[in-house]
Amino acid sequence: MAGHWRPATLLDHRREAATARTLVLHVAGWPGHQPGQHVDLRLTAEDGYTAQRSYSLAAPTSGDTIELTVQRVPDGEVSPYLVDVADIGDRSEVRGPLGGWFIWNTDQTTPVMLLAGGAGIVPLMAMVRARRDQHSTTLFRVLYSLRCPQERYYTDELGHHPHDDGLEVFFAYTRHAPPSQPRPPGRLTPAEIATHGLPPDLAPTCFVCGPTGFVESTADALLALGHHPRAVKTERFGPSKGSP
Amino acid sequence: MSVFSRGFRGRRADSDTHLPPGQYLTEDFPVLTAGPTPRVDTDTWTFTLTTETGRSQSWTWKDFLALPQEHPHTDIHCVTRWSKLATDWTGVALDTFLDKVDTAADYALAYCYGDYTTNLPLEDLRHGQAWIVHEFDSHPLPPEHGGPARLLVPHLYLWKSAKWIRGVRLLDHDEPGFWEQAGYHDYGDPWREQRYWGD
Numbered sequence: 001m002a003g004h005w006r007p008a009t010l011l012d013h014r015r016e017a018a019t020a021r022t023l024v025l026h027v028a029g030w031p032g033h034q035p036g037q038h039v040d041l042r043l044t045a046e047d048g049y050t051a052q053r054s055y056s057l058a059a060p061t062s063g064d065t066i067e068l069t070v071q072r073v074p075d076g077e078v079s080p081y082l083v084d085v086a087d088i089g090d091r092s093e094v095r096g097p098l099g100g101w102f103i104w105n106t107d108q109t110t111p112v113m114l115l116a117g118g119a120g121i122v123p124l125m126a127m128v129r130a131r132r133d134q135h136s137t138t139l140f141r142v143l144y145s146l147r148c149p150q151e152r153y154y155t156d157e158l159g160h161h162p163h164d165d166g167l168e169v170f171f172a173y174t175r176h177a178p179p180s181q182p183r184p185p186g187r188l189t190p191a192e193i194a195t196h197g198l199p200p201d202l203a204p205t206c207f208v209c210g211p212t213g214f215v216e217s218t219a220d221a222l223l224a225l226g227h228h229p230r231a232v233k234t235e236r237f238g239p240s241k242g243s244p
Numbered sequence: 245m246s247v248f249s250r251g252f253r254g255r256r257a258d259s260d261t262h263l264p265p266g267q268y269l270t271e272d273f274p275v276l277t278a279g280p281t282p283r284v285d286t287d288t289w290t291f292t293l294t295t296e297t298g299r300s301q302s303w304t305w306k307d308f309l310a311l312p313q314e315h316p317h318t319d320i321h322c323v324t325r326w327s328k329l330a331t332d333w334t335g336v337a338l339d340t341f342l343d344k345v346d347t348a349a350d351y352a353l354a355y356c357y358g359d360y361t362t363n364l365p366l367e368d369l370r371h372g373q374a375w376i377v378h379e380f381d382s383h384p385l386p387p388e389h390g391g392p393a394r395l396l397v398p399h400l401y402l403w404k405s406a407k408w409i410r411g412v413r414l415l416d417h418d419e420p421g422f423w424e425q426a427g428y429h430d431y432g433d434p435w436r437e438q439r440y441w442g443d
Contacts, residue, residue, distance in 0.1 A: 044248050093247050101426045216388055219280035232279050233278065
């Protein structure tokens with residue numbers, strides 16, 4: 001499944017926030033992937049020194065082109081290069097796709113709840129985009145917890161796209177809300193998950209992605225609301241992200 | 245052909261730090277699991293060994309704490325590329341449990357509260373290479389790190405060190421576990437960089 005290291009060339013980049021950038025990479029012979037999967041990316045310095053990290057795929061398969069959204073980790077080794085230095089035409093290597101568990105199957109018609117904490121929105125955005133590409137009418141609810149409007153990714157797209165019928169997005173700002181938001185800043189609560197998410201009766205598949213604290217409290221809340229443990233799939237962002 | 249990343253210099257680790265290939269050092273203790281964290285009560289906790297003939301033996305939490313306790317001091321390596329050096333644990337060697345059962349099995353499948361499984365050759369659980377641990381840094385193991393008790397097999401990638409351990413089935417054949425069925429390597433030796441299928 002993982003295959004070998006493939007040369008990658010940066011085709012384009014888009015700023016998502018002060019600390020994050022989407023990279024569009026051409027990867028020769030890319031075998032395709034499913035929404036929710038990730039890749040390993042390797043950088044090689046001129047003296048041969050290498051460093052590797054895992055990053056989530058932010059968009060569904062599109063030929064030999066993949067999109068990653070990378071958040072700059074303070075004191076990071078690889079992410080500052082990807083977020084602030086790499087330019088169009090620059091080279092790296094990619095291995096993947098990786099991860100066989102945190103995946104949304106586009107044929108699946110059972111409802112889906114996506115719960116993101118900060119940069120945890122990235123693999124979930126791949127699911128939102130795959131749903132749109134496939135003209136799927138599967139019921140989707142996105143609950144996006146983030147510190148402030150400046151840290152919001154995919155601002156012009158998520159929750160605004162004309163072809164996202166049946167998909168609703170709830171934003172839970174934890175520190176500073178935009179003036180238009182009546183909700184005072186604070187953590188995403190179980191009551192909000194119940195109100196803006198989907199009830200256990202519909203047996204939605206729940207994808208939870210974000211920092212450990214967010215994933216722990218959100219997964220606990222889902223169980224307390226009556227969702228089945230096996231319906232709750234989690235992925236955590238530590239210093240590195242990935243599956244096991 | 246080498247592919248250089250223009251302008252990338254990287255941050256070299258200290259030369260006296262010896263890490264498996266493709267790993268980097270972390271001072272944190274990241275948490276990685278596939279689902280919600282099970283809350284396991286030590287009043288009802290048991291650890292069960294089942295042999296290939298179907299015989300089983302179980303230990304309660306009290307039985308477990310009464311067994312000889314060891315203090316492994318070891319490096320740990322996660323397949324998501326972080327390594328943490330010189331970690332301290334308290335627990336019981338798998339040898340102590342295995343000495344109590346009669347088995348000729350070659351393989352083992354660890355299973356957990358929360359349905360996680362992982363497979364290993366039985367040989368890798370013997371000879372002071374594996375423990376059921378209940379303390380990290382002299383404190384009870386927190387639930388997100390696998391408490392009340394987890395398997396610790398530090399010479400393999402950490403997904404083999406199953407959290408919330410409930411038992412081990414001894415088998416005469418290899419039976420891939422949760423991540424091993426989802427694209428990760430069957431054995432998982434960090435020094436041979438056995439991360440994924442085909443490595």
